[in-house]
Amino acid sequence: MKRIVLIALFAILLTNAFAQNSQKTYTINDFSDRFYARVIANAEGNGSAIIHRKSDKLMLFKVEVGQVDLESKSNSTTIPYADQTMIVYEDFNFDGEKDFAIQEFMSTKGPAYLVYIYGDNKFKADAEYTRIIQESQGSYNLNAANRTISTTSSGGCCSHSSAVYEVRTDGKPYPVKEESEDIVPPFTIVTKTEWKAGKKVQTIDKTLDLDDDPIMSFDLNGNKKKVVLFTTGNSTLNYALVKETNKVEFNFPATQVDRNPDFTLSPSRNELLFKNTSAEYKIYQKVNAGRIEAVGIVVKTGGKEYDLKGDLKTLKGSLKGIPEVDNMVK
Secondary structure, eight states, rough: OHHHHHHHHHHHHHHHHHHHOOOEEEEOOOOOOSEEEEEEEETOOOEEEEETTTTTTOOEEEEEEEEEOOOOOOSBBOOGGGGGEEEEESSSSSSOEEEEEEEEEEEEEEEEEEEEEEETTTTOOOOOHHHHHHHHOOOEETTTTTEEEEEEESTTTEEEEEEEEETTTTSHHHHHEEEEEEEETHHHEEEEEOOOOOOEEEEEEEEOOSOOSSSSEEEEETOOEEEEEETTTTEEEEEEOTTTBEEEEEEEESSSTTOOOOOOOOTOOOOOEEEOOEEEEEEEEETTTTTEEEEEEEEETTTTEEEEEEOGGGEEEEEOOOOOOTOOOO
């Protein structure tokens, strides 16, 4: 029995020794006269970041990190603050005391930080500052003069956003403005949000950017707007009413994933009908002896009918050019 206990004890000691030898501890101590950091990395690449007080080496807080992103070119265990991004020591809330942001992990979009705000002689994790800095993917700017935090982020090729937050006298960040750009071909959607006098004001602009010529397009008389028919994915028919600046006033169907039979084409292929919850629409072309003599769109809404006539000189294409599509009533 004694032999078994000794073997078990030896195994535990051997395991602990192996674990200690497989760990590596880095020290970052040149960023503050009051604090220093230790980063412990294990063989799997994760570990922990620990903030200490210099005067008595007291541990102030510890963060478990999913990925230790430290490398010393000289194989030294002491890393200069300027040569790493895991530990950030800055005044995030502009109160004159610097705070910490600890990198939890690195993704393909950028670093993810936990923010600890200093107050009442201690550091405390702050969910709102953490959210703001994490959403920035490490791309942020602190402006102490204006007490603002500006951020930018990207969701890949087709989604970009930016935001500005104002840190008020209560130490909390408040949104001032946000802007996002989402590209859903052939549309680009820009959403702008501002907070003015405590009120949220939002504008959404959608622009149409076609790579190929539309099936049919023409200007409407008198209002500088254009009717455009086009396909997406060579299988979905779309209608858009576009202003001079390529801004979309209205488009149908509302989403590109809509596969419902949205359109009806007359047997003569001279009228195209569709409707939504508020109106019925009919794009028409009047043909005589094989030539188009008039174009326009009739809109029925609120019990009234409006015939918006098109400028024949601006006509390109025709309804007869509509190909077989998924969202046409058979």
